[in-house]
Amino acid sequence: MHKSVLLQEAIKHLKLKKGDLAIDATTGAGGHTQALVAAVGKEGKVLAIDRDKEALKIARSIIRGENTIFAQANFVDIEKVARKNGFNEVSAIIVDLGVSSMQLDQADRGFSFKSRGVLDMRMDRNQEKSAITVINNYSEESLKDIFANYGEEKRAKAVAKAIIAYRKKGQIETTDQLAEVVRGVIPVINRGGKKIDPATKVFQAIRIEVNDELKSLESALPQMVSLLKKEGRIAIISFHSLEDRIVKSFFKKEAKDCLCPPEFPICMCNHRKSLKIVTRRPILPGEKEKGLNPRSRSAKLRVAEKI
Ligand SMILES: C[S@@+](CC[C@H](N)C(=O)[O-])C[C@H]1O[C@@H](n2cnc3c(N)ncnc32)[C@H](O)[C@@H]1O
Known part of the structure; x- marks a missing residue:
């Protein structure tokens, strides 16, 4: 709760x-x-x-x-x-x-990179645009801007590039698929002895974009x-x-x-x-x-x- x-x-x-x-x-x-x-x-x-x-x-x-x-x-x-x-x-x-x-812990809401779920992230499930739409349809430039502006992610360009490369093979539809793509580009961050998942900022950025x-x-x-x-x-x-x-x-x-x-x-x-x-x-x-x-x-x- x-x-x-x-x-x-x-x-x-x-x-x-x-x-x-x-x-x-x-x-x-x-x-x-x-x-x-x-x-x-x-x-x-x-x-x-x-x-x-x-x-x-x-x-x-x-x-x-x-x-x-x-x-x-x-x-x-x-x-x-x-x-x-x-x-x-x-x-x-x-x-x-x-x-x-509740939103974060429910895997099927797609907000968390910690559990496998459909890439959704809509707070209002009646809304059309979901994280799947953003990840699979936005241009490399737009994705880069979103990761840089809404996630303050330094490796924004590299992450956007990796997503576009992955899209050539097929859709990115689940949270773990996206998290893996990001983890392939950004190394694990160690802050004060605590490991921060490399997908943290990218997930925040997409959530902000999906829900405006x-x-x-x-x-x-x-x-x-x-x-x-x-x-x-x-x-x-x-x-x-x-x-x-x-x-x-x-x-x-x-x-x-x-x-x-x-x-x-x-x-x-x-x-x-x-x-x-x-x-x-x-x-x-x-x-x-x-x-x-x-x-x-x-x-x-x-x-x-x-x-
Ligand atoms: C941190 S939680 C609130 C928790 C609450 N204060 C409590 O004590 O249980 C944020 C909530 O705000 C809602 N929310 C976020 N942006 C919103 C918006 N633009 N309009 C209405 N609700 C929104 C989310 O759906 C979520 O349920």
Whole structure:
């Protein structure tokens, strides 16, 4: 089962009161959602969103009570989904990015190079594009860019080349086939005495591409701010530097009045700040949490408040 990351820290910073409206944009197994439900009490309401139907089914079976509304949706449509459900002036939004342990551990979801499964990686299984589509149809150049940009993989070019060579013999359809191709190009990495599988970054990159994760986050953030009421708070937990960079720079931009270049004598952009940054530095899990839940090791929590 999925262990929620930075749960106490996130809930504490959201400062919810009984009767508040709150949104969990990435419900998963419902750990954070449950904490929101407890914080807003019977008088409040929680909107629990996830794009994965199977995750919502699990969350629904755990979270009881009539004050939780579940919605299968991509948070890229959060404003529409929230307003449709009467969530207009919300006190808190939580976003816990990435994939859940259930998604990773279920071999047939195709997210993990540790088990043999069909190369799927779709969070929403109704979506057409899967990892098979990406690996078997994208050009060498596009694959290289994806591995370099979304995986920050130094051997991106060599991996893309090896995939194209393999494709001449047949399709790459399973996680172990792809992992083997990557392992044939990148040597095992030894970090602090721990062996890192060479396929790690390539799998992350393909997952990001299949689910359009970074662009979804970028376009959801302004919508989330517009849903918050004054002094409402947003808490975002990210798991790699690409996500964290987007959150950090969005918060920074929204905490500033004018975004014009310094050489402009007067403001031409009319941008007005909408957020106050609550966490100057991201909150990281403590040693205890990292020991109990290795998945939390790379987590970073950032919180901001609507002004
Ligand atoms: C790390 S898990 C969340 C775990 C959850 N906070 C808990 O405590 O159980 C991330 C979840 O977000 C969902 N997700 C990721 N991107 C999404 C998006 N753009 N829209 C909606 N859900 C998304 C995934 O399907 C996954 O279930």
